[in-house]
Amino acid sequence: MEKVRIMIVDDSRVSRTMLANELNRTNFEVVAQAKNAAEAVSLYEKMHPALVTMDMNLPDADGIECSRRIYDVDPAAKIVMISAMKDASLITRGREVGISAFLQKPVSTNELIDTLMTLCQTEVGKVAVLRESYAKAFVRALSQGIFSIAGLHSEVGLELDNRRFIDVSGVAVIIGLTGYPQGRAIFYMDKETQRKFSAIMLGKESVEDVTEDEAAEAVEEAANIIVGRGISNINNIFKDKEMRITPPGTISGRNIRIASPKLTTFRIEAVTPAGNIYMNIGFAEGD
Known part of the structure; x- marks a missing residue:
């Protein structure tokens, strides 16, 4: 912009x-x-x-x-x-x-x-304000977080997401954003990417060495770190309206549908050697 x-x-x-x-x-x-x-x-x-x-x-x-x-x-x-x-x-x-x-x-x-x-x-316009001042902070956080957590370089893209539903097959971590603007972050990936990413994150030699619980916990912790980093990037600029995150919740399975009603939403995609990792950042409309 x-x-x-x-x-x-x-x-x-x-x-x-x-x-x-x-x-x-x-x-x-x-x-x-x-x-x-x-x-x-x-x-x-x-x-x-x-x-x-x-x-x-x-x-x-x-x-x-x-x-x-x-x-x-x-x-x-x-x-x-x-x-x-x-x-x-x-x-x-x-x-x-x-x-x-x-x-x-x-x-x-x-x-x-x-x-x-x-x-x-x-x-x-409002969408441009949210993109430049807020969503781009999560772009940086995703790229930096993936590298610091797993040592993976990534190519990261950002686009407006007008869908009212997000369909996920794999694992999704949902984290609420409080303060101003309010909203929510969804960190998600497919099952194969989850296994590869968690194995690298946990220092395992093979994906077979990672249990289902370990993979879920690893992705949840990564989401918490990355979304928290994004919030910190924003708070470093907007010091008087501090944003915070709520405890993460994780869901997994096939054909999961997550609604995004009354949110201005951005889709961030990170292309990594382990697979594609996504974040969907939604901001509530109005003050």
Whole structure:
């Protein structure tokens, strides 16, 4: 997904750097940074960012006046005021010139991202947000986890999965995701892949040396580790809305059908020497 281009306006180099570091780790690309109003207007005309974050205190004009000048250039500009102050008078004055939203320092990463994403729904839809900010964290976790657990290299792909049912023949481990966004993860593979993967994971010389119980326990533990790693990847960025996992539940057999009602779901496939390993990550619709 193409990243959303954003400009930061703040007289503090430290604040600009901190904000840029947070944004560049998510769905945004910081294309310009301005330390005063004159520079902000000039850079806006040159770069035409999709969004602007605006500090209130600037050396040559306040943030509201700077915003007014940007709106003179582009009446459709989307500006978010990020200020140490957030009172009714400031919000009223800002609304009068057209400022879209107001956040108070120190702003949390998740609050900032949620606000910016809400403002740029024409550029980025909900599915793209979930894919880039959340599902891709599980792609990394699956690839890294398979290698760290079993020493297997893999080619990993991600795609939107619109199916309302997931059909599994083999073993599936289901783990709930709590916090924000809520959802569930399903880690699954066919029976042959389960036997090979568990044998490698447990250091057995042959698949015949692995019992049914050992194979089931090995896959369940692998799922718990990999999904937990994915959650950690997300929490490292979104520190204020911590996600957690519920205890895993394992089912096995042929023609297992698992429903995915009211979930935005992504299918992750890892092609490994032991066979294909899958994760289905579903996020609940709404907040």
